[in-house]
Each structure stands twice: as C-alpha cells, then as structure tokens.
Amino acid sequence: MDARERRKPGLWVVVPAFNEAGSIANVLRGLGAHAPRIVVVDDGSSDRTSEIALGMRAVVVRHSVNLGQGAALQTGIDFALARNASHICTFDADGQHDPESIETMLTTIVAFGADVALGSRFLAGTPQMPALRRFILRLAVRFTRFQTGLQLTDAHNGLRLFTRSAAERLRINQAGMAHASEILAAIARLRLRYVEVPTKVAYTDYSLAKGQRMANSVKILFDLVYAAWTR
Amino acid sequence: MIGSILLFAIIVFGMYVASHRLSGVQLLAAIVLLAAGITLVVWPNAATYIAIRLNVGRGADLVTYFAIVGGLFVTANFYFRFKRQEQQLVAVVRELAIRNARTR
Numbered sequence: 001m002d003a004r005e006r007r008k009p010g011l012w013v014v015v016p017a018f019n020e021a022g023s024i025a026n027v028l029r030g031l032g033a034h035a036p037r038i039v040v041v042d043d044g045s046s047d048r049t050s051e052i053a054l055g056m057r058a059v060v061v062r063h064s065v066n067l068g069q070g071a072a073l074q075t076g077i078d079f080a081l082a083r084n085a086s087h088i089c090t091f092d093a094d095g096q097h098d099p100e101s102i103e104t105m106l107t108t109i110v111a112f113g114a115d116v117a118l119g120s121r122f123l124a125g126t127p128q129m130p131a132l133r134r135f136i137l138r139l140a141v142r143f144t145r146f147q148t149g150l151q152l153t154d155a156h157n158g159l160r161l162f163t164r165s166a167a168e169r170l171r172i173n174q175a176g177m178a179h180a181s182e183i184l185a186a187i188a189r190l191r192l193r194y195v196e197v198p199t200k201v202a203y204t205d206y207s208l209a210k211g212q213r214m215a216n217s218v219k220i221l222f223d224l225v226y227a228a229w230t231r
Numbered sequence: 232m233i234g235s236i237l238l239f240a241i242i243v244f245g246m247y248v249a250s251h252r253l254s255g256v257q258l259l260a261a262i263v264l265l266a267a268g269i270t271l272v273v274w275p276n277a278a279t280y281i282a283i284r285l286n287v288g289r290g291a292d293l294v295t296y297f298a299i300v301g302g303l304f305v306t307a308n309f310y311f312r313f314k315r316q317e318q319q320l321v322a323v324v325r326e327l328a329i330r331n332a333r334t335r
Contacts, residue, residue: 054334057335060334064327079332
C-alpha cells in the first residue's frame with residue numbers, strides 16, 4: 001500500500017467508458033494522484049478503450065456487448081463492492097470532471113456524515129456552457145424536484161460519491177441514460193442523506209460531442225414514465 | 232372461394248400454434264381467436280349482427296376495433312418481454328464482465 005492508498009483507504013473510482021479511446025488516457029492520468037483504485041467499465045467499446053485503460057494500470061471490466069451507461073455504472077459498483085470498497089465514486093470518462101473534486105467530496109461526505117455526495121455544476125455559479133444545454137439542465141432540475149422532492153441544483157451530474165452502505169442499497173435498473181434520474185429517485189426513496197458539492201465541469205469540444213443529444217431527454221423521460229408504471 | 236381459403240389458412244395457423252407449448256392463458260386466447268375467425272368465415276353476417284347490437288353499425292368496423300385492441304395487447308406483451316430479456320442480458324453480461332476483470 002503506497003502513501004495515497006493510505007490516505008484514502010477503500011475508495012474505488014468507477015469510470016464507465018464507451019468508445020473513449022480519445023480521452024481515457026488523460027482522464028486516468030488526471031485521476032492517478034487522487035484515486036488509488038480505479039475500475040474502468042468498458043461498455044462494449046469497438047475502439048482501444050480497454051487496452052489504453054489497462055496500459056494506465058486501471059482494472060478493466062468489459063461488457064461483451066454495449067448495454068448503456070446505467071448498466072456500466074452498476075457493474076462498476078458491483079465490482080467495487082466485491083473488492084471491499086468503503087466509498088465508491090462515479091467519474092465520467094470524457095474528461096469533463098475535475099479529479100480534485102473527489103477529495104472535496106470525500107471530505108464533505110465524512111464531515112457531514114452523509115451517504116451520498118453529488119457533484120453540482122451550478123452550486124458555485126453558472127459555468128460556461130451552451131445556452132440550450134443550460135436550459136435543458138435547468139428543466140431537468142425542475143423535473144427532479146417535482147419527481148423526488150430533492151432540493152438539488154444539478155440533476156444530471158456524472159460525478160457522485162457513495163458510501164459503501166448507500167451503494168449496497170442502490171440498484172440501477174435503467175441500463176440507458178435515465179439512470180441519473182433513477183439514482184436520485186432512489187436517494188429520495190431510501191431516504192439517503194445527500195450533500196451537493198460544487199464541482200468544475202470542463203466543456204470541451206470532445207465532451208460536448210460525446211455528451212447527451214438533447215433529443216435524448218425525450219427518451220429519458222419515456223424510460224422514467226415506463227419505470228414508474230411498472231414499479 | 233375466399234371463404235375456403237381463409238378457413239384453410241386459419242386451420243393451418245391453429246395447427247402451427249398448437250404444435251408449440253402454450254400456457255393456459257395463451258391456449259385459451261388462441262382457441263377463442265380461432266373460434267372467432269372460423270365463425271366469421273362461415274357466417275360472415277355474424278359480425279354485422281353483433282355490430283348492430285353494439286350500435287357500431289357495420290361488422291367490418293367491429294372487427295377492425297377488435298383487431299386494434301388485440302394488436303395493442305400483442306405489442307405490449309412483446310414490449311414487456313423485450314424489457315425483461317434486456318434485464319436478463321444485463322445480468323449475464325455483468326456477471327461475465329466481473330469474472331473476467333483484467334489488470335496489467
């Protein structure tokens with residue numbers, strides 16, 4: 001166990017990745033100093049995502065077919081739990097998150113005795129982002145407040161940190177992108193103590209191209225209605 | 232002529248369905264459907280008779296309505312089955328992935 005592992009015993013970072021060969025090396029390099037244990041969940045990529053991640057000394061868990069980001073997250077969480085993680089952080093593979101946020105989230109979750117820390121792009125003022133994206137994200141926040149009663153400032157941030165017991169109780173059934181709302185609904189249902197942590201988000205051309213198509217929000221809404229109906 | 236062709240088609244379809252293993256509900260639905268199909272081919276006026284009783288007017292309309300409702304049920308059935316199988320696929324792929332975790 002080296003020095004950084006001693007500082008964060010039991011922290012696992014889960015990085016879901018689908019065709020992220022262009023960014024995964026930089027993301028893992030950035031994470032290196034902040035995360036001693038990283039599992040990259042390669043969601044059936046057709047590019048060299050797995051090979052690159054292996055070369056960066058991450059653990060790679062590979063879906064043999066593409067299942068969606070929600071499924072990839074749950075796989076990573078299952079894996080981390082099996083490796084006795086005490087805390088599990090989810091971190092996007094497109095390079096939009098700042099690895100230093102993990103430190104902040106871990107400190108905050110311990111200090112507040114919370115179960116979940118959620119990254120928020122809007123807590124520390126509005127960041128630079130395209131106007132349409134900001135509008136849709138604001139709508140998503142309204143929807144989340146209405147659906148779950150959680151008073152959040154950001155509804156769909158991929159940066160989250162769970163304690164082990166929170167991660168054990170959470171089950172992501174939405175294989176696709178509706179998992180973000182599903183996680184928040186589960187937080188409300190399980191009455192988990194949550195705290196929002198301001199995080200920087202870097203919108204690069206790459207992350208914007210990889211990010212959600214706005215039309216996809218309609219599909220997410222449909223998935224959620226379906227889930228509510230069949231629950 | 233068209234009557235005998237339809238009758239033949241319905242009977243062949245019934246035999247095809249019967250050659251597969253069906254649950255109780257499915258078997259019942261298949262029998263009702265086949266009976267209705269045969270009835271309508273043998274007595275085409277039956278639909279009109281029922282339609283008038285139900286204030287629909289035309290037998291063809293009545294058959295169309297039932298076909299639409301039946302189609303919706305079939306679609307929903309396939310959709311839920313698809314969703315269930317998707318969950319099963321996720322479970323299998325996840326188990327395989329975790330078992331084959333790699334490091335260098």
